[in-house]
Amino acid sequence: MNKTFIATLLKWLLLGGLIGLIIGSTTAFLLTTNDWLGEVREQNSWLIYCLPLAGFVLGFMYMVLGTKSGNELYKGNNLVIEAVHGRHPMLKRLGPLVYFGTFLTVLFGGSTGREGAAIQMGGSVAQTVNTYFKVPNIDTKILLMSGISAGFGAAFGTPITGAVFGMEMTALGKMKYEALIPCMAASFIGHFVTENVWGVTHETFIIQAVPEHSIGAFVKVLLLAILFSLVSVFYCQLRHGIHTLSEKLTKKNHMIRALVGGLIIVLLTILVGSYDYNGRGLDMLEQSFKQDVPSFAFLAKLIFTAVTLGTGFVGGEAIPLFFIGATLGNTLYQFVDFPLSFLAGVGLIATFCGGANTPIAAFLLAVEMFDAKGIDYFFVICLTSFIFSGHHGLWPSQKIYEPKSRLLDIVPGETIKNAEQKKRNKKLRL
Incomplete structure (x- = not known):
């Protein structure tokens, strides 16, 4: 050397x-x-x-x-x-x-x-x-x-x-x-x-059981990953849409934007009749791995977070995506013959992966967070969610060096924001 x-x-x-x-x-x-x-x-x-x-x-x-x-x-x-x-x-x-x-x-x-x-x-x-x-x-x-x-x-x-x-x-x-x-x-x-x-401890999410390997189990996992990836796209589009609309209506007056956003969150809280969707929601997130949560919890959190961050409040989007995916997985337990904790884990990882566009990091997150349980399932889940979420994501400034599919007409080096704008303009011309 x-x-x-x-x-x-x-x-x-x-x-x-x-x-x-x-x-x-x-x-x-x-x-x-x-x-x-x-x-x-x-x-x-x-x-x-x-x-x-x-x-x-x-x-x-x-x-x-x-x-x-x-x-x-x-x-x-x-x-x-x-x-x-x-x-x-x-x-x-x-x-x-x-x-x-x-x-x-x-x-x-x-x-x-x-x-x-x-x-x-x-x-x-x-x-x-x-x-x-x-x-x-x-x-x-x-x-x-x-x-x-x-x-x-x-x-x-x-x-x-x-x-x-x-x-x-x-x-x-x-x-x-x-x-x-x-x-x-x-x-x-x-x-x-x-x-x-500093002695800080982190939340733990335990997968109690993993489905036995079979073709049917992998098919179900693929379909679930696609569903969760589409939910992540819906969240991203709603959050960015609220951001764009609120800036347009208030002429980028961030004081008015956030004030109105705060009022909407207050009204939503009164309408739902619960404080479970305010703040980070860690209690219900952990609960989703152990017992039933309200069937609409994922949608409520999705809307609360999109309004909060779309109108100018700040923080992070990983925990809300964890919440959305895990609680939706919990809701699907009554329809899918998989262990409850496994469904919550699948939702957590797949929804985060689809929004963040980071398949390798999302897979490693599953390995570290769940002690490598279901490692082969989560590998498939992350790749599937990454592909089916398309060129959308939490951060419009992400660069697309290689399109997720050669069938997509995207110039290398384009940002997600520009790619989405060109796609919208193309639809309008048609």
């Missing part, structure tokens, strides 16, 4: 490890604070009526940073993806701001998750490291991926998944394996710091 190789390896390990060390601590703070705020909200149900005011404050915070910067910051995870591709600089203030916004959303009952805040903080910390150590432009993208890996691995207690997710999240059909070492270092150290230094 030559000196250049050793020097580069040490650089990636040190910088990736530094990012993981910082993100492990900030993610521990995120998870602990979110848990506490969730308990406060559950003990004070009246806080939901303050959600519109919280949205107004959140919108003001983003807008006061400047019109151009405010619009950029509202891109959230998309801004991190664009920074990896060199289209826009990563804004270091995004991380602290999204943390505070997530706390507001969780405390007052918006439906959101956690990984968005962790990933965006990861990008902010990585950009700070890039600036402080004067990292060359060619390497800044790799450290930004490391920040994504650290945030995801620490947020869910899945370091292997986090290492791959940082490389896979930004683009379809291409992975930058050069980033493997720093992404792995950041994810594993971030996970270690979160759990072993």
Whole structure:
């Protein structure tokens, strides 16, 4: 091995490890604070009526940073993806701001998750490291991926998944394996710091039994994966549609957007007559692996989350997708002859995979989350969901380096947003 190789390896390990060390601590703070705020909200149900005011404050915070910067910051995870591709600089203030916004959303009952805040903080910390150590432009993208890996691995207690997710999240059909070492270092150290230094524990989802292997079982699994992938597409389209419409109607006044969104969530809560779909919904998510949940739970959570995030509140979408998929799997238990916990697990993984467009990371998530139970089923599930979800997803800024099918007329390097827009324009011309 030559000196250049050793020097580069040490650089990636040190910088990736530094990012993981910082993100492990900030993610521990995120998870602990979110848990506490969730308990406060559950003990004070009246806080939901303050959600519109919280949205107004959140919108003001983003807008006061400047019109151009405010619009950029509202891109959230998309801004991190664009920074990896060199289209826009990563804004270091995004991380602290999204943390505070997530706390507001969780405390007052918006439906959101956690990984968005962790990933965006990861990008902010990585950009700070890039600036402080004067990292060359060619390497800044790799450290930004490391920040994504650290945030995801620490947020869910899945370091292997986090290492791959940082490389896979930004683009379809291409992975930058050069980033493997720093992404792995950041994810594993971030996970270690979160759990072993700060003592944070993660939720556990246990699959009690797995169906015996048979052609019929695999056919059912394929059909289920297709169904869950289409549900993920429906969620993504609804969430992006609400986002676009709310910006158009309010002329990108984020204060009014979030205020109206908060009012809608309050009305939906009153209509449903339950607080189960506010906040993160972790209790019902865990319950879906053990016992029956309301048959409409998946649809309620889908709508609550699409409205919350589509109108300007912030947080993450992985936990809501977990919830949507797991509760739908729970509902299907009365129609499909599979173990309850297995159906919930299939829904959780397939819905997340279809929305995130990360089949390898989703498969590794199933392996880590379910202790490798049903590993062959989940491999098929992730590939199927990835293919049938088409070129849609949670993050419109994802680049399509290789189409999911050669039958689709998509130019390599196109973003999901542009591909969807061209598809709509083509339909209008027809």
